[in-house]
Amino acid sequence: MKMIEDNRKPADVLDDLYLAERRRAIVELVQMQGRVAVTELSQRFGVSEVTIRADLQALAEQKLLVRTHGGAVRIDNDLGEMALALRRQRQVKEKSRIGQAGAERIEEGDAVFLDSSSTSLAIAHHLKQHRYVTVVTNSLEVVHELFNAPGVDVVLVGGVLQRETASFVGAHGLEEIARLNLQKGFFGAHGVDLLAGLTDVSPDEAAVKRPIAALCRQVIAVLDATKWGRVGVASFATLDQVSVIITDAGAPGEMVAAVRARGVEVATV
Amino acid sequence: MKMIEDNRKPADVLDDLYLAERRRAIVELVQMQGRVAVTELSQRFGVSEVTIRADLQALAEQKLLVRTHGGAVRIDNDLGEMALALRRQRQVKEKSRIGQAGAERIEEGDAVFLDSSSTSLAIAHHLKQHRYVTVVTNSLEVVHELFNAPGVDVVLVGGVLQRETASFVGAHGLEEIARLNLQKGFFGAHGVDLLAGLTDVSPDEAAVKRPIAALCRQVIAVLDATKWGRVGVASFATLDQVSVIITDAGAPGEMVAAVRARGVEVATV
DNA sequence: TGCAAAAATCGAAAGCAAATGAAAATGATT
DNA sequence: AATCATTTTCATTTGCTTTCGATTTTTGCA
Numbered sequence: 001m002k003m004i005e006d007n008r009k010p011a012d013v014l015d016d017l018y019l020a021e022r023r024r025a026i027v028e029l030v031q032m033q034g035r036v037a038v039t040e041l042s043q044r045f046g047v048s049e050v051t052i053r054a055d056l057q058a059l060a061e062q063k064l065l066v067r068t069h070g071g072a073v074r075i076d077n078d079l080g081e082m083a084l085a086l087r088r089q090r091q092v093k094e095k096s097r098i099g100q101a102g103a104e105r106i107e108e109g110d111a112v113f114l115d116s117s118s119t120s121l122a123i124a125h126h127l128k129q130h131r132y133v134t135v136v137t138n139s140l141e142v143v144h145e146l147f148n149a150p151g152v153d154v155v156l157v158g159g160v161l162q163r164e165t166a167s168f169v170g171a172h173g174l175e176e177i178a179r180l181n182l183q184k185g186f187f188g189a190h191g192v193d194l195l196a197g198l199t200d201v202s203p204d205e206a207a208v209k210r211p212i213a214a215l216c217r218q219v220i221a222v223l224d225a226t227k228w229g230r231v232g233v234a235s236f237a238t239l240d241q242v243s244v245i246i247t248d249a250g251a252p253g254e255m256v257a258a259v260r261a262r263g264v265e266v267a268t269v
Numbered sequence: 270m271k272m273i274e275d276n277r278k279p280a281d282v283l284d285d286l287y288l289a290e291r292r293r294a295i296v297e298l299v300q301m302q303g304r305v306a307v308t309e310l311s312q313r314f315g316v317s318e319v320t321i322r323a324d325l326q327a328l329a330e331q332k333l334l335v336r337t338h339g340g341a342v343r344i345d346n347d348l349g350e351m352a353l354a355l356r357r358q359r360q361v362k363e364k365s366r367i368g369q370a371g372a373e374r375i376e377e378g379d380a381v382f383l384d385s386s387s388t389s390l391a392i393a394h395h396l397k398q399h400r401y402v403t404v405v406t407n408s409l410e411v412v413h414e415l416f417n418a419p420g421v422d423v424v425l426v427g428g429v430l431q432r433e434t435a436s437f438v439g440a441h442g443l444e445e446i447a448r449l450n451l452q453k454g455f456f457g458a459h460g461v462d463l464l465a466g467l468t469d470v471s472p473d474e475a476a477v478k479r480p481i482a483a484l485c486r487q488v489i490a491v492l493d494a495t496k497w498g499r500v501g502v503a504s505f506a507t508l509d510q511v512s513v514i515i516t517d518a519g520a521p522g523e524m525v526a527a528v529r530a531r532g533v534e535v536a537t538v
Numbered sequence: 539t540g541c542a543a544a545a546a547t548c549g550a551a552a553g554c555a556a557a558t559g560a561a562a563a564t565g566a567t568t
Numbered sequence: 569a570a571t572c573a574t575t576t577t578c579a580t581t582t583g584c585t586t587t588c589g590a591t592t593t594t595t596g597c598a
Contacts, residue, residue, distance in 0.1 A: 069591095
């Protein structure tokens with residue numbers, strides 16, 4: 001079914017632009033919207049479709065956009081493909097209030113660690129507006145998320161690429177990280193348990209997190225309710241190391257109470 | 270009504286001043302309004318349109334504005350992102366062929382280094398089909414390119430993110446890299462010179478490449494023709510360290526001969 | 539599904555008015 | 569008289585539109 005747009009909007013029509021102005025505007029539009037139609041542009045700028053086609057062809061030759069039938073689309077930017085490959089996890093990011101709560105605990109001047117969990121990614125998303133923050137991470141997605149956040153310095157812990165988690169393992173360059181004075185470290189985990197502490201399903205991931213957790217003044221675990229009581233194969237931090245657990249409503253009351261009794265702050269958002 | 274200026278021109282120099290003043294005013298107008306029309310300027314300054322056109326042409330040659338039909342618009346010094354995208358598009362064909370030639374030198378089982386140059390990215394592109402290859406890099410784009418190449422193991426050299434080049438600097442984790450037995454290292458460069466060797470414009474980048482170049486059995490420089498004879502601020506390898514230079518037709522013959530005389534293989538694609 | 543008709547989109551060519559540049563003429567200043 | 573900014577004149581170019589036949593995509597129907 002086709003959507004019929006009622007475009008009776010004379011106010012939106014940009015008339016009498018110079019060629020260069022119109023083409024600049026087209027590039028801007030295509031950057032913003034991702035796609036434009038010849039008809040739409042023709043109406044908006046008050047010129048014929050032939051003229052718009054000439055514009056699009058010229059702009060396509062300058063690699064400023066990609067021509068398609070009926071219009072044009074944004075040029076495939078460097079990191080767009082990766083975003084596509086990892087789209088599933090990104091949707092989660094939008095909804096997470098845990099990320100917001102985590103970001104609120106980060107102050108100007110802080111140096112923090114974010115691991116490769118989806119909750120860390122959510123924190124990174126909410127960090128974009130911050131300034132004078134240094135983020136240390138082993139997550140490719142966190143780097144991607146913060147690539148356009150000029151106020152945030154990003155330090156990536158190198159290593160071998162794990163494609164499943166888009167992260168790097170192998171503990172490369174820990175000596176340099178150790179000099180960084182990390183105030184807070186945010187760790188997702190597969191499970192939290194009184195005995196096993198924070199655990200991960202991947203021993204490699206755990207091997208990266210373990211020494212970094214030891215470096216952080218505060219270890220902050222970010223866990224949704226389902227993680228309570230679960231245990232993964234590899235522990236990377238004991239409960240004694242953990243300062244704060246950020247979780248959502250639905251965390252089992254007895255476990256929360258037990259954890260609090262061990263001196264861990266539990267924040268529910 | 271015509272505006273008549275009472276111009277008792279007192280001295281010879283003031284004659285030029287009036288012209289210069291009008292042009293300065295035009296530049297100011299264009300900066301403020303974003304756009305000006307020839308007719309509008311003609312009326313405002315009380316001179317003919319031909320004169321205004323001469324003004325606009327002169328100002329356009331000085332890059333103080335952009336000429337259009339009927340007027341002129343402000344110079345667009347907007348997105349650095351776009352500039353980056355454009356820079357990346359330059360000489361695509363040549364770089365692709367250089368990348369192909371570089372990729373052909375990589376065999377099964379090899380461990381190679383790729384730096385954060387666009388030619389290295391081209392090599393990565395042609396490496397996608399290879400198997401049992403390990404790529405060490407400090408380039409975010411190389412990682413991205415190889416993310417969906419399951420036959421290629423990727424090791425990222427960590428460090429501080431440089432957004433302009435999408436690379437990581439700071440020499441994190443070089444000890445681990447040193448254990449890797451790198452057969453070949455591919456290095457783009459800002460210039461190649463008999464005395465300075467391979468040079469880069471960024472000291473930080475050079476600081477990463479220098480120790481890695483020292484680790485590689487073979488240092489292979491990948492350079493398009495424009496790089497010959499240029500020198501950047503920071504050297505990262507002497508010519509003696511270089512085994513092969515891959516370049517395109519158009520490299521200056523004398524320099525190529527001189528480099529060959531120094532025992533460096535030069536491959537032209 | 540599959541295929542043909544219909545609709546949308548496209549490129550080339552022709553036409554037109556505004557804008558342009560080149561060259562000669564004007565005019566002011568020295 | 570000489571110079572130089574400016575103007576006038578005019579043939580040419582540019583930007584745009586309209587038209588029309590050729591494509592491509594979508595739709596309708598089996």
